[in-house]
Amino acid sequence: MKRGGAILLAGLALSAAAFCGVYYRGLAPMRALMSRPQPELAWLRQEFNLGDAEFARITELHQAYLPQCRQRCGLVEQQNERLGQLLAHADTVTPEIRDLLAERARIRAECEAEMLKHFLAVSRTMPAEQGRRYLAWIEQQTFLRPTAMESRHHHQGADAK
Amino acid sequence: MNDRRAENQEPLDALLRQWTVEAGPPPRFQEQVWQGIARAEARRAPGFRAGLLRLVEVVLPRPEVAFGCVAALVVLGIAGGSWAAQIKSNRLQATLGLRYVQSLDPYRAGDSPP
Numbered sequence: 001m002k003r004g005g006a007i008l009l010a011g012l013a014l015s016a017a018a019f020c021g022v023y024y025r026g027l028a029p030m031r032a033l034m035s036r037p038q039p040e041l042a043w044l045r046q047e048f049n050l051g052d053a054e055f056a057r058i059t060e061l062h063q064a065y066l067p068q069c070r071q072r073c074g075l076v077e078q079q080n081e082r083l084g085q086l087l088a089h090a091d092t093v094t095p096e097i098r099d100l101l102a103e104r105a106r107i108r109a110e111c112e113a114e115m116l117k118h119f120l121a122v123s124r125t126m127p128a129e130q131g132r133r134y135l136a137w138i139e140q141q142t143f144l145r146p147t148a149m150e151s152r153h154h155h156q157g158a159d160a161k
Numbered sequence: 162m163n164d165r166r167a168e169n170q171e172p173l174d175a176l177l178r179q180w181t182v183e184a185g186p187p188p189r190f191q192e193q194v195w196q197g198i199a200r201a202e203a204r205r206a207p208g209f210r211a212g213l214l215r216l217v218e219v220v221l222p223r224p225e226v227a228f229g230c231v232a233a234l235v236v237l238g239i240a241g242g243s244w245a246a247q248i249k250s251n252r253l254q255a256t257l258g259l260r261y262v263q264s265l266d267p268y269r270a271g272d273s274p275p
Contacts, residue, residue, distance in 0.1 A: 004219075004221035007222065012234060015234035015235055019238040022243050023245050023246045024246075026247065030254075043260075043261060047254075141258070143268045
């Protein structure tokens with residue numbers, strides 16, 4: 001029993017060591033990616049096989065886009081707060097509320113247009129095939145994808161039939 | 162011969178109709194059945210354990226079996242580690258993809274990673 005048990009234990013220990021070693025080694029590329037200053041951009045580089053120059057240009061575009069995006073988000077936030085204040089004292093949709101809703105929609109539309117412009121600029125920076133793949137992916141991931149709003153009415157229409 | 166047979170048939174039939182089986186199971190029959198089952202299970206358990214012991218004690222120390230067993234366990238460990246790393250890596254990739262999208266699209270800022 002002693003010898004057989006020792007062999008079994010040694011086998012299990014080696015198996016556990018092999019598991020840990022392969023797991024650790026298998027995650028090494030991801031650890032390297034996560035340790036970068038902007039892992040999401042490093043991921044983009046890896047995912048779309050970008051060269052140094054392309055990556056530098058995309059990083060530049062990314063950094064230029066973020067402050068504008070932050071500014072628009074700040075505006076929408078202010079409008080949301082103002083809307084909350086108006087709604088607290090209103091029991092009908094006043095002209096002021098209507099104007100504010102329209103202005104907020106305008107800022108949101110501007111935000112979406114700027115976002116789309118950025119996505120297109122990024123895709124143009126990539127090699128053609130990767131750029132197409134990037135756009136197809138981004139369409140599925142961002143505001144460009146179909147929302148619950150349209151699908152809701154689509155299903156209701158189908159149900160009515 | 163047939164006449165005699167017919168002659169005896171009627172009382173025999175009457176007698177058979179009156180006959181009822183009154184014998185029940187022997188006393189403590191149920192208890193004995195359960196004891197029998199318990200004994201059978203008790204006999205089987207050491208058999209399995211003895212088989213396992215024999216496997217580890219006698220079969221496993223044979224060099225070719227020991228080598229095969231250890232090699233199989235190592236291969237299992239490698240396959241398991243590789244599979245687990247792949248799953249973790251896929252999850253991290255998806256998380257980074259989402260982080261990229263969230264950094265650009267405020268409508269997805271609140272989404273939680275997969």
